[in-house]
């Protein structure tokens with residue numbers, strides 16, 4: 012469905028970042044093979060797109076080196092980070108942590124980061140250009156979930172922790188209607 016698009020008004024890019032930052036997200040490292048070697052990029056643009064068929068999406072900056080190693084038919088993994096993996100978030104976001112080595116495991120030839128909250132392995136089925144990013148839509152081929160540990164949260168440009176009330180509050184009515 013195409014819609015008429017009116018010209019975009021000039022926006023303050025700092026304001027755009029700040030306002031988008033008010034939407035809290037998890038943090039994941041997208042892993043893939045770079046010339047046969049494990050590589051990763053920290054993202055918060057991970058999005059489940061479709062249930063049937065199961066499709067996911069990550070949005071990567073045009074300048075990211077990852078875009079030279081991902082195309083239709085290639086696989087990537089989404090490793091959902093726990094709070095205990097905060098150093099990995101920085102490590103794969105262009106600030107390598109000295110001495111940090113990741114003992115990658117493998118699934119369908121894709122590197123996985125042990126200790127993650129969940130792994131999703133998916134094969135790229137579509138790449139869309141979107142402004143200064145590329146959207147990588149991928150068909151899910153493998154799923155794994157670990158224990159329900161504390162996730163790493165990104166909010167207002169900073170890593171945050173998810174604070175549980177004691178006793179914790181459950182909003183079961185909301186979950187059931189999704």
Ligand SMILES: Cc1cc2nc3c(=O)[nH]c(=O)nc-3n(C[C@H](O)[C@H](O)[C@H](O)COP(=O)(O)O)c2cc1C
Pocket residue numbers: 038052053054055056057070071072074075076077100101103104105106165
């Ligand atoms: C919390 C967080 C979320 C990020 N999300 C994305 C993202 O969704 N897409 C993206 O292209 N870069 C994202 N980045 C930036 C990349 O991780 C960073 O630019 C990385 O260095 C790019 O990899 P490269 O140096 O191999 O190009 C994010 C960084 C952080 C810290």
